[in-house]
Amino acid sequence: MESLFINLSQAFTAWLMSLGLSAGWADALLLAVQWTCIVAIVTLNITILIWLERRVSSFFQERLGPNRVGPLGCFQTVADALKLLTKEDIVPSAADKLIFKTAPALFIIVAVMLYAVIPMGDGMQVVDLNVGLFYFISIGSLSTICLFMAGWGSNNKWSLMGALRAVAQMITYEIPLAFSLLGIVMITGSLRLSEIVEAQSGVWFIILQPVAFLVYFIAATAELNRGPFDMPEAEQELTGGAYTEYTGMRWALFFLAEYTNLVAVSALMSTVFLGGWQGPWLPSWIWIIIKTYLVMMVFFWVKWTFPRIRMDQLMSFSWKFLIPVSLGNILFTGAGIYFCKWMGWC
Amino acid sequence: MLQTDQYIINVGPQHPSTHGGLHIEAIMDGEVVKDLIVHLGYVHRSVEKIAESKTYQQFVPYAARLDYLATNLPVLGYCQAVEKLLDIEVPERAQYIRIIMAELSRIASHQIAISAGAIDLGATTGLMYGMRDRERIMDIFEMTGGQRLLSAYIRIGGVAQDIPEGFIPAVQSLVADVPAMVEEYNGLLTGNEILAARLKGVGILSAEEAIAYGVTGPNLRASGIAYDLRKADPYGIYDRFDFDIPTGSNGDSWDRWVVRIREIEESAKIIAQALQDMPEGEVKGKVPRLLKAEKDREVYHHIESSKGELGYYIVGDGSDKPYRLHIRAPSFINLMVLPSICREGTFQDIITNIATLDPILGESDR
Numbered sequence: 001m002e003s004l005f006i007n008l009s010q011a012f013t014a015w016l017m018s019l020g021l022s023a024g025w026a027d028a029l030l031l032a033v034q035w036t037c038i039v040a041i042v043t044l045n046i047t048i049l050i051w052l053e054r055r056v057s058s059f060f061q062e063r064l065g066p067n068r069v070g071p072l073g074c075f076q077t078v079a080d081a082l083k084l085l086t087k088e089d090i091v092p093s094a095a096d097k098l099i100f101k102t103a104p105a106l107f108i109i110v111a112v113m114l115y116a117v118i119p120m121g122d123g124m125q126v127v128d129l130n131v132g133l134f135y136f137i138s139i140g141s142l143s144t145i146c147l148f149m150a151g152w153g154s155n156n157k158w159s160l161m162g163a164l165r166a167v168a169q170m171i172t173y174e175i176p177l178a179f180s181l182l183g184i185v186m187i188t189g190s191l192r193l194s195e196i197v198e199a200q201s202g203v204w205f206i207i208l209q210p211v212a213f214l215v216y217f218i219a220a221t222a223e224l225n226r227g228p229f230d231m232p233e234a235e236q237e238l239t240g241g242a243y244t245e246y247t248g249m250r251w252a253l254f255f256l257a258e259y260t261n262l263v264a265v266s267a268l269m270s271t272v273f274l275g276g277w278q279g280p281w282l283p284s285w286i287w288i289i290i291k292t293y294l295v296m297m298v299f300f301w302v303k304w305t306f307p308r309i310r311m312d313q314l315m316s317f318s319w320k321f322l323i324p325v326s327l328g329n330i331l332f333t334g335a336g337i338y339f340c341k342w343m344g345w346c
Numbered sequence: 347m348l349q350t351d352q353y354i355i356n357v358g359p360q361h362p363s364t365h366g367g368l369h370i371e372a373i374m375d376g377e378v379v380k381d382l383i384v385h386l387g388y389v390h391r392s393v394e395k396i397a398e399s400k401t402y403q404q405f406v407p408y409a410a411r412l413d414y415l416a417t418n419l420p421v422l423g424y425c426q427a428v429e430k431l432l433d434i435e436v437p438e439r440a441q442y443i444r445i446i447m448a449e450l451s452r453i454a455s456h457q458i459a460i461s462a463g464a465i466d467l468g469a470t471t472g473l474m475y476g477m478r479d480r481e482r483i484m485d486i487f488e489m490t491g492g493q494r495l496l497s498a499y500i501r502i503g504g505v506a507q508d509i510p511e512g513f514i515p516a517v518q519s520l521v522a523d524v525p526a527m528v529e530e531y532n533g534l535l536t537g538n539e540i541l542a543a544r545l546k547g548v549g550i551l552s553a554e555e556a557i558a559y560g561v562t563g564p565n566l567r568a569s570g571i572a573y574d575l576r577k578a579d580p581y582g583i584y585d586r587f588d589f590d591i592p593t594g595s596n597g598d599s600w601d602r603w604v605v606r607i608r609e610i611e612e613s614a615k616i617i618a619q620a621l622q623d624m625p626e627g628e629v630k631g632k633v634p635r636l637l638k639a640e641k642d643r644e645v646y647h648h649i650e651s652s653k654g655e656l657g658y659y660i661v662g663d664g665s666d667k668p669y670r671l672h673i674r675a676p677s678f679i680n681l682m683v684l685p686s687i688c689r690e691g692t693f694q695d696i697i698t699n700i701a702t703l704d705p706i707l708g709e710s711d712r
Contacts, residue, residue, distance in 0.1 A: 061474035157355050161377075161693070227468060228540055236363045236466050237697050305534070307541045308468025310694050311377055 005285065006123055009034070034126050038115045046259045047077040053300055060304045087248035092155060095245065099153030104246065104253035107146035111260035113139050118267045119194050121277045121285030132193035133185065136268055137178050140223060143261060144170035147225075147232055150254070151242035162241020165311060166232035169222055172318040173229075177219035179326035180212040183333040184272055197276035206273040211329045213273045215322055217298075220265045222314070225258065227303035231311055266295040352380055355693075359388045363466045363697045366707030370684070370696065377692045382685040386678070389711040397671035402428050402637040405671070407498045412673065412709045414496060416455035416652040417487075418447040420709070421500045426581060427647035427658035428502050431639050435631045440504035441583045442624040446517060447490070447500060448649075449613040449620075453524070454483040455652035455704075456564075456606045456613075463603065463701035464535050467544055472535045479527045486516050502637065504630035517621060524614035528607055536607065545600035549687040549699035552597055559686075560679045563654025565703055568605045569597035575650035586623070587616045599702040606704070638666050653677050653706060678710035 009030055016026040051066065051074050058065025066076035091097055117132040119125045129135050144166050151163020185191055187208065188199040196205075206213045222229040233241045243254050270276060270291035277284035279291075309317070355372050358364040367388030373381040393412065397405050409424035410417045422444055429436060436444075461476025484494040489510050491499030499506050535541050551561065553569040566573055572591045576584040592608035594601025639662025648657035654676025663669035680703050688696050 057470075061471050062478055063474060157353065161355075230468070234468070236468060237694055239361060304471050306469065307464065307472075307535070307538060307544060308694075309540050310544055310692060312692060313543055 003122070004283070005121065031126070038126070039112055042112060042115065042260050042263065043256070045263060046256055047081070048074070049259050049263065049296070050077045050080075050255075056297070056300050057304045060301075081252065084248050084252040089250065090245075090247045092245050094155045096153040096155065099149045100245075101250075103146050103149035103153055104250045104257070106149070107143055107257040108253050108260065110139060110142045110146060111257040111264065114261070114264035115267075117193055118264065119197055119271060119276055120267070120288055121283070123194075124277075124285060125194060128192060128194050131191045133181060133191045133196070133272070136193075136264075137174075137181070140261070140265070141170055141174050143257070146257075147242050150246070151232075154242070154245035156245050158238045158240070158244045159242050162232040162234065162238045162244070165234075165238075166225065166242060168311070169225070169229065169231055169314065172315050173219045173222040173322075176215050176318055176322035176326045177223060179323065179330060180215040180219060181272065182326075182330050183209050183212045186330070186333050186337060193271055193276075196272055197278065200275040201278060204273065204275040209273070209329070209333070211325060211332075215326045215329070216269065216273070219318075219322060220269065221299065221302065222318070224261055224265055224299070226262070226299060228306035228309050229314060230303075230308060231314060234308065236308075262296060262299060263292060266292045266299065269295050350376055357696065359385075363700065365462065365700060365705060367711070368681075368700070368705070368707055370700075372688075372693065372696060374693065377694075379688050379691050379693060379696060382688045382696065384681055384684055386681070386707075387711050389707045391712065393712045394671055394673060397668055399667065401666045402432075402639075402668065403502060405668075406501060407496065410496045410498050412675070412712065413455070413651060413653065413656075413677075413706050414708050415458045415706055416451040417495060417497050418444075418451040418500055419455070419649065419651040420656060421498060422448050422582075423647065423649040423651065423656045424658055425500050425502045426649065427645060427660055428637070430647050431643060431645040431660050431662060432502075432637055434503050434633055436504055436582075437628040437631055438625050439508075439627040440629045440631070442620045443505050443509055443629060444500055444582060445584070445587075445620045446617050446624075447487075447497075447505075449617045450483050450486060450517070450520075452613045452652045453610050454480045456610050457483075459606050459652075459701075459704040460531055460535070460603070463698075463704075464541075466697050466701040467541060469535060469538070469541065472531070475530060475534060479523075482516075482520050482523075486513065486520065489513050489516065501630065503633035504628070506630075508629045514621060517617060521614045521618050521621070524611060528611055531607060536604065542600065544694075544698060545603055545702070546598060547596070548599045548691065548695050549702065550596060550598045551683055551687050555683065555686065556597065559683045561654070561683055562676050563651070563680065564605045564609060565602055565654065565680050565683075567591060568594035568601035570595050575648060575655055579648070581647070581649055587619050589613075589615050599698050602702040602704075636666055638662075638664065639668065640664060648674065651676060653704060653709065654680055656709075673709075673712060675709040675712060677705035677707070678712075681705045681710055 012033065013026045013030055016029055055065045066073035069075040069079050091100060114136060116126045117129050117135050147166040148163045151159040184196060184205050188196050190196065225232050233243060243251055246254060267288065270288060274291045277288045279287035352373055352375050355374055357370040357372055359367040359369040369385035369388060371383040371385065372379055393408055396408060406421060406424065409420045412420040457476040457480045461473045464472025487497045488494045490513065491497040491506060551569050553571050556566050556569045570593055572593050574591045577591060589612045592605050592612060594605050641662060641664035644661040646657060646659045648655050655674065656676055657674030659672040661669040684699060684703065688699055
């Protein structure tokens with residue numbers, strides 16, 4: 001069980017080689033298969049996740065939630081997706097059509113790209129980049145550009161306000177997000193995610209870096225545009241913000257991409273702070289799934305409990321609180337490492 | 347300093363957070379509100395004109411549709427106004443039933459104000475908690491008049507029929523649960539740091555300004571003025587009950603929010619006392635089948651509705667229909683302060699202020 005997927009991919013490569021392909025071609029084909037698997041798993045996972053969030057939120061709110069289509073309503077998302085596919089695709093006549101149409105597609109592409117570096121198990125990583133963490137943060141911030149494209153291209157004041165909020169929020173929260181991870185990079189001395197996981201074989205970084213974990217969690221919620229930081233969307237104020245003009249499957253793509261981002265960020269959080277795929281008894285890839293889902297549950301919990309924060313409060317919270325705290329954490333970590341070296345503990 | 351152009355953004359009449367067909371033209375500079383124009387009339391149904399072609403009894407259900415979230419209150423006000431006009435006596439038992447129904451409506455209305463306010467602030471779970479508790483009140487209304495939302499149970503001269511079996515235990519258990527409900531709202535919403543940050547210091551309405559505009563109800567009391575018609579000019583039998591008038595001090599959204607939550611508790615107190623003192627007896631006074639007011643006889647009657655001072659001005663013309671019926675709608679007057687409290691705030695504060703002013707468009711547009 002442990003190395004099921006690794007054995008599978010090795011068998012696949014061996015089979016390709018036996019057909020007379022060179023090692024390079026076999027690797028390229030394997031990569032293509034891996035990407036297809038990621039897209040398929042992400043999409044499937046999201047149908048489960050949307051159903052799960054709707055059920056979980058309904059339990060928070062003392063409702064029943066979707067429970068009619070299939071056992072416990074688990075096919076509700078499929079029914080909804082089919083409905084969205086059959087809906088009319090409206091492009092406003094005043095919209096900048098190229099930007100309007102490409103924005104949702106780019107959003108989901110960017111979201112799927114995040115999965116390239118996440119170790120989904122022992123040795124299960126599409127590419128083990130030596131700058132994995134850096135890659136993740138930089139690709140993650142690209143999604144804001146797609147949101148801005150959507151808001152600008154819609155040619156609607158609500159959308160534009162949502163888009164501007166998204167950009168302001170990204171600039172503000174990207175900094176504490178990156179700073180909070182610096183402490184871990186200082187401890188491990190590497191940006192490679194597999195090495196960060198290896199470094200947690202003894203003790204998880206949530207214990208060594210609790211402040212960084214909290215800062216990262218808050219900043220990630222803001223990056224994901226989830227409540228209480230769902231300013232760019234804000235149905236009650238901006239009537240959907242950047243997504244106001246989108247209908248049918250284009251709108252669904254945004255929805256899909258948001259959940260894809262959510263899974264990716266939760267997976268990274270488990271990788272960086274919760275020991276990644278490490279854990280006793282169960283295979284490594286099951287551990288990362290369990291941890292990712294637990295982190296996502298916390299995201300759900302926060303979203304369905306808190307009211308939305310105000311834009312100026314959101315900015316001042318980051319600039320006046322999160323950034324100083326994360327800088328302090330870096331200083332403290334540096335001092336700690338220096339102290340350890342001086343005492344000869346590490 | 348970067349100079350930017352002002353732009354106009356139209357909030358409503360189709361917008362999730364305008365509590366009905368309210369249209370606001372916001373003149374914005376970035377996220378800052380420079381000015382605000384309130385456009386009303388999207389729910390105008392000429393209720394006052396309709397009254398002139400309906401007999402006094404026929405207008406009762408129309409009154410229920412004024413404030414559809416606190417349906418018994420406008421009906422109570424109208425019936426009492428007609429009773430004043432025609433000198434109709436109301437039996438004791440009916441008086442107590444009316445008080446119970448009116449205060450239940452007030453609780454339901456404030457629950458909507460809080461839960462709709464919560465969802466306007468993005469706290470979707472808060473909506474469900476308020477709605478869940480309001481559902482019990484709706485069930486009690488269903489017991490009495492058959493209708494849940496737009497009950498016309500209160501009639502001219504009393505109530506439609508005596509309360510059914512099971513009514514008193516249902517109300518008693520509701521009243522007993524009110525402290526637990528309030529604690530839950532406070533735990534989930536009022537105690538939340540983000541909610542406090544969103545409400546405190548937002549939309550400050552000074553006492554002077556509130557009086558100048560004629561603001562009444564919880565919005566006036568939040569500005570620190572303990573003016574409640576139930577105490578200031580007791581109508582019905584309100585002088586027999588012991589309750590407090592919750593007031594705020596700053597007149598900001600936070601005070602308006604807290605005052606409403608505390609009023610739920612006070613209303614529960616009144617209901618508990620009314621249940622205890624309620625006598626047996628008739629529930630409908632001697633009302634002639636044809637109600638005719640003398641020519642040129644006029645009457646003004648006002649009650650403390652959940653939104654503020656709800657007044658009815660009726661002029662008789664010797665027939666069974668009023669010559670003129672004017673409604674002093676508190677929501678209409680309360681909404682007039684919206685531009686002044688929103689100016690120089692952010693866009694999000696407009697939504698907060700509408701939520702905490704708690705207007706009802708059925709009443710303000712009539």
